[in-house]
Every structure is written in structure tokens, then in C-alpha cells.
Amino acid sequence: MRFLPTEAAARLGEAREGFSRAALSAVYGPAAVHAADRGDYRSLLARCGDDRLGVWTRLFVIGVPVGRDAAAAAFAPLGIEEALGCGLLEPVGDEVAAGWGAQFEGDRILFSDQLPNTTGGRHREHVLGVGGASKLLLDLALHDGAATALDIGTGCGVQALALPAASVTATDLSERALAFAALNADVNGVDLELLQGDLLEPVAGRRFDLVVANPPFVVAAPGSGWTYRDGGREADGIAAELAAASTSLLNPGGTMQFLANWLHVAGRDWSERVAAWFPETEARVWAVEREVLDPLDYVRTWQRDSGESHDAEQAARWLDWFEANGVEGVGFGFIVIRRIDGPTEIVCEAVRHAVETPWRDRVGDWFAMRERDLEPETLWQAKLTVAAGVALQQVAAPSAEGWDVDRQWLQQANGMRYAEEVDPLIVGFLGGCNGQAEVRLQVRLLADGYGAEPAMLYAQLYPVIRRLIERGFLTLA
Numbered sequence: 001m002r003f004l005p006t007e008a009a010a011r012l013g014e015a016r017e018g019f020s021r022a023a024l025s026a027v028y029g030p031a032a033v034h035a036a037d038r039g040d041y042r043s044l045l046a047r048c049g050d051d052r053l054g055v056w057t058r059l060f061v062i063g064v065p066v067g068r069d070a071a072a073a074a075f076a077p078l079g080i081e082e083a084l085g086c087g088l089l090e091p092v093g094d095e096v097a098a099g100w101g102a103q104f105e106g107d108r109i110l111f112s113d114q115l116p117n118t119t120g121g122r123h124r125e126h127v128l129g130v131g132g133a134s135k136l137l138l139d140l141a142l143h144d145g146a147a148t149a150l151d152i153g154t155g156c157g158v159q160a161l162a163l164p165a166a167s168v169t170a171t172d173l174s175e176r177a178l179a180f181a182a183l184n185a186d187v188n189g190v191d192l193e194l195l196q197g198d199l200l201e202p203v204a205g206r207r208f209d210l211v212v213a214n215p216p217f218v219v220a221a222p223g224s225g226w227t228y229r230d231g232g233r234e235a236d237g238i239a240a241e242l243a244a245a246s247t248s249l250l251n252p253g254g255t256m257q258f259l260a261n262w263l264h265v266a267g268r269d270w271s272e273r274v275a276a277w278f279p280e281t282e283a284r285v286w287a288v289e290r291e292v293l294d295p296l297d298y299v300r301t302w303q304r305d306s307g308e309s310h311d312a313e314q315a316a317r318w319l320d321w322f323e324a325n326g327v328e329g330v331g332f333g334f335i336v337i338r339r340i341d342g343p344t345e346i347v348c349e350a351v352r353h354a355v356e357t358p359w360r361d362r363v364g365d366w367f368a369m370r371e372r373d374l375e376p377e378t379l380w381q382a383k384l385t386v387a388a389g390v391a392l393q394q395v396a397a398p399s400a401e402g403w404d405v406d407r408q409w410l411q412q413a414n415g416m417r418y419a420e421e422v423d424p425l426i427v428g429f430l431g432g433c434n435g436q437a438e439v440r441l442q443v444r445l446l447a448d449g450y451g452a453e454p455a456m457l458y459a460q461l462y463p464v465i466r467r468l469i470e471r472g473f474l475t476l477a
């Protein structure tokens, strides 16, 4: 299925030239664009004329119809009949309206079923535009020179088009999604290999340097079927399947990154459930939980998403399923897997606060740190420095002798912005981390002060020092 042949899609790309976020700001002013982002279109309505930019803005930003003649001029060299024929425009009396949504992502434009100002799935094969989850994955995806990349469940192609690899493959179950991805590739002048099929089936036996997926991860209501969000698996099976296949999809050293929902089942920590999905060897895994919703909030959220909030019976069936399966919450987050040599290592953590973005830098730092030698003998000889932006914060109460420190913790201003509680011994140790003295000298000095054996003291300090390095509080020279 194709909406437009490549040659006609290229003409649509030509017609769109000049319709960009930067152009909207330059012509109508940043305040008008900012207001429109918040749903206030008064300024744009007053200022958009019948010129090319005005017509594209009316159709795809404000979501109002325009005159047919103005549209014909604004879409040339694509013919108005071609635009109507493929679904890009729809007739509304004497005027035409947008049949598809068009969103900006960087310099690219992305057509999809996401009409301006609408929420909720329209039809079962609805092809999503660029939403919050898409943006999270865009922010996460590594840009470190992969030769081959794969995007599973590409939808309109938003991830695939942004992947900076020499060869990009994109798959989807939905023919309509692949038609949008093909159109968007042509309009933006990007080459993609597009394959149709269920999850991993279209790339069976192949390996890639980078794999990304914003899969249909919703833990669906029994019997529901929105292709854009329900992958046709029970519970969080889609994430489990991706995790299990990760190492066999990756070249050595390659990375897979995907978004997921996972269940919080009564009596079991979520991290055990997620950790159980991976092969026993060759995976280094970082699973980050960004939020947890209780079943009712989860059901209401996804019912709003698909415009089914009115369906109390569906909500009841969905909630019954959660209850019967002992589900107390549904976590949302991302998982990054690197194929390594050796036994699998898994770190699952909850990160609820805002980190310094882009997330890809945090992912890069996390893996870079795990690739360093942090064994006790190595750290014994290392010179450490407190990382830039780390501050010691204290809560203290006045006493007869001065201030009694009740709690103290390290706080990062950048990067992961972690906070970590520390005891006076560690605070003393950190005071000597100026990049000059080796750890062994610092430990000996501290041991003298405490009247302790250096080896015993180091045995106590080592796990904390290692953790502080891994979490970016301390840097190695």
C-alpha cells in the first residue's frame, strides 16, 4: 500500500518547503506559536492568510478548512486532485480540510493520522503521530555511529527517520503505518528498508548495531485491539519478548533501547519480574522506571487515549483482569540492553525526577562507566575527583556545641541529578578527592585518624566508592 508514488511524495516535500517551526516563529512571532502549542489559536487565526505558509498552518497547526483554490496554490507542484485522492486533504463543502496530521520533528515533517487538536484513536488502524512516548525514545536513542539500525513498530517512521545509521530498517504489523513511513521517508528524502510483519518475524536471523522500539506495550483490556498500542500479547508479554530476543538481534557491542510497561504483582518486586525476561548471558541491562500507575488510573488513562472513557463495562473487565492477576500497579519506563561478552548484568532502578536531557547522554555515561575497570585493586591506586556540580547538603540542628548534623547527602546539579545519603566517614574521604592523591594514601590517612586498619577500612569503603563512581559523584583521573 502506498499513499503516493515516490515522485509525487517528493513533490509534496517541495510544496512543504518553508513550512517549519522556525518559519512559524519568524513570520507569526514566537508568542503566537507558543500560544498555539497550548491550544490558543487566536493569534494564528488572525494572522494566517491565503499564502502558502498561511494555508499549511491553517490546515495542519490550527486544524481549520481552507478554500480549495488557496489549497491548490499552496500544494503545487502536487496537484489538488492528488492531495485529495491520497487522503492528505478531504473535501468539506467548497473548502478542503486536513485528512492527515502533519507534525514537525527537527527539520523533518511527519504525516500521520494524528489530526491537529484531536485526541483518541479514530479507527483500529490509527497511525500515531509524534507523542510523548515517541519524544522520550527520540531523546534516548543513541547517536554514536551505528552502521545498521532497526526500528520495531515504526508507525509513521518518526524514530527510523531520526536514526543516524548508514542503513535503517523499520518494521510494523500495520500496512497503513508502513504507508505513512514510506511517504514520510520520501517527503524527507531519507532511505528506509520497510518490512511488514509481527514484532521480530520480519528480521528473523538478522543482527543490528542499534535497535529501537516504542512498541505497542499497553497491557490491554481483554479483547481490545488498537494496533498502535496493543501488541496482541497477554499482560506485559511484548516487553518480555523483546527482552528475550535482545542479544540475538544485536551485533557484539550493539545496543537495544525500548519503552515498556511492566506489571507490579503483589508480593514480588517489579525488578525481579523484569530481570527474569533476559537471557542468562551476553546482556548488560539498565531498566529505568519513570512512573507507576495504579490499575484504575492506568485504565482511565488508556480509555481517554482511545476515546473510550464512556465504556464502564470495558473498564470493569479490564480492572477485573488486573485484580485476578494480582496486579497492584503498572510501571512505565525504558530498557537499554548492550550485548556484551560474559554473564548478564541487570540494574533496575526507579528514577522519578527530571534528569539532564538528552537521555542519550545519560545512557552513554551509564554504559561507559560499566565498561571501566572498577575492581578493588584498580581503585586502590586511582586518583579520584568529586565531579563538577556535586554539592554536599546537610540538615543540622543547633546544639550547645554548635550544629548537630542530622542528615547529609550528595546532590548532583547535572547528569542524572542523583542524591545519595552519605555518612561522616565518606564525607571525610570525599574531602580528599581532589585528583592529586591516590585512594590508598587517602585511606591510610583516614585510617590513622580513626585508629583503624587501612585494609579493613578499605573493605568498608570500597563498595561505597565504587557506587559513587558508577553514579557519577566521583570521577576517575
Ligand SMILES: C[S@@+](CC[C@H](N)C(=O)[O-])C[C@H]1O[C@@H](n2cnc3c(N)ncnc32)[C@H](O)[C@@H]1O
Binding pocket: 127, 128, 129, 130, 131, 133, 134, 137, 152, 153, 154, 155, 156, 157, 158, 159, 171, 172, 173, 174, 177, 197, 198, 199, 200, 214, 215, 216, 217, 227, 228, 229, 230, 231, 232
Ligand atoms: C506506540 S506505536 C509507535 C510508533 C512510533 N514508532 C513512535 O515511536 O511513535 C506502536 C507501533 O507498533 C505497531 N505494532 C502493533 N502491533 C505490532 C506487532 N505485533 N508487531 C509489529 N508492530 C506492531 C503499531 O502499528 C504502531 O505503529
